[in-house]
Amino acid sequence: VPAIISRFVPDENVIFFPNSTPPERMVFEIDDEYLDFEEEHLAALEERIAENSHSAEIDELFDRANKLRFLQGNHYKYDKTVENMVEHVDFVKQRMTCELNEEATEILHKGLFYTHGRDRNFRPICILRAAVLTTGKINYEEAMNAYFFVAAYTIKNLLVPGKAENWDSIIDLNNLAVSRLPLKFTIQFVKLMQAHLKCRSRCFILLNVTMA
Template sequence: MTKQAKQGWITRAISNVTSRSRKRSQSNYPDLEEELSEVVPPLPEAKSTALFSQDPMKVPCVGGCVELREHSKHLLPEEVVLFEPTDEEMFAEPQARHGSRLIFLNTPLSQTEVDALVALRKEWSSRRGKGRDELPEFIRLCALRVLQHKKFDLSRAMDLMQTCLDERVRRLPLREEDVLSDLSYGAMYWHGRDRKCRPCLVVRIERFAELIKDKERCVRMTIFVLEYAVRFAMVPGRVENWVVLVDFENASDVVSLYQLPSMCLTAKALSQTLESVYCCRMVWVKLLNLPTILSRIVQSVIPTEKRKKVCVVEDPKKELLKHFEPCQLEARYGGIRRDLKGHETYPFRFYPGCRGVVMGAQRLPTCESDRSTTSSNSGSTVDTESEATGTSLHHQTGRKFHEGQLWDTSVTGRWIEEATESSLPPKAAQALSTLGHLVEPCRSLEKWKEPDAE
């Protein structure tokens, strides 16, 4: 690239960046990107790669999947970006609240939670011995999740921070190309959302037959899948969790006895990734198609306090329709979507109408008669996403939008400014206004798009 061409590229890049809203900006690291642009004009995915090539302590907590080719055209529909969570979606135990939070970002925190964050920063500072209590970037926005997951035990929380560093940060970035062959098995994939707009993770045990032999392959694929949802399918303050279906159909046919030791090690690693590295994200997991004998054993060992979160489902087609619209599920689970083969599961499938209504379009089938028909008649399934035009707002958002902010009132700084620029539901907007920052709630697509017109 000639000097003149490079200068022209930089001028255009600066013009493009300054014309965008700060709310939709692609990075929290303008200095780093400016420095890189003097070397070579980066593609969008190259910027993401660069963010994960620096000091691990500065690696962002969102954005580890890079060089992606395509997404579902219903990945981030209007009904998701405008979802208004109730107390039941904000807290696993609305009456208790403390220690049962589900929504952590772009929302007010209790004084007890703020005090816990202060204590964590002090603990971090004392162990680092550098006199600064700023948490590393890779954990900054996840700090309260880590504390809650470890019952607000500072020592255990510090250990989990190290686990996140070792198990997540040191493996990133993950390029789509590097995990594409493993994704094609269809062992783990996103498919639709429940009625609370939460993405649904489907885990097919029988499809792990080849992957189970290599723990590292399984863990890398799992991190890619989960990282994808955090980066592209979530809306901080509105939708921050997922639900999981673990299907054991035919599992006993593909796993031999001599594979059990390695399978157990791999299962332990996957469990650590799901429960620890991405802690407080899973609302519930349903275990499907367990053999009768195994089902009884599993149910007997699930702790009482976990039975609301982990349960064995006897009749998937009946049980799952209590949580999903038929248009969000494959036919094997009682929905109207075509059952997918392994190689068809990626790019991940998302669909309009997870709450029963496609905004600006006709209503999808939701009545009980529709459900009973679609769940019993395989001929009524529909193919992929062909019945509706693209509605995803994904291309109007950036990494910063999906990061959100942790409203830690013990510190001042960028969270306040960025919170005032965020698209907040009514309760969050009201809470921020009481702190002296008047904010109008965002309840329409027109309001959501306002910053783009600035």
């Protein structure tokens, strides 16, 4: 992490997504209280968590910031948020580890997923080279494991609480044979990202899109 980040003070357009109504938070790790409506929703969520048989596991994994992340990501629907949290507890154990087997490591060496540089607000830039999925034999299950390894590593080592808590995603479509893109894998991959990386990807940028 560059030392200059310690002097970086995020402005309102970094803390909240610009012009969002209600305010859509992007920075959650703060010392102060959240906005009034966020605190009200958090209090209601805590009651639902306490009623759940997995409450101890949820409280062990989720601090207030991550509870609010999942709450916002589930549009402040309490039951859906708790269900998502229970699923996430198991998901973290299975996929979001900082360990890779040989096959997933080889996929990363091919350049399918990697992180390079930061934007002007010090958010890491995560790149997906989709064409790698269509070259040679790829174990799609291990490809997902490789991606979530990169995500877990980025969260643990590259994000800065209170300053840069999400990343920019670039999807490079150069040399992509769209007809060979695995549809089932792509749908499952997007669903898992939406379910388990709440409020982590600030935007998606497509590069080298071909004209139909």
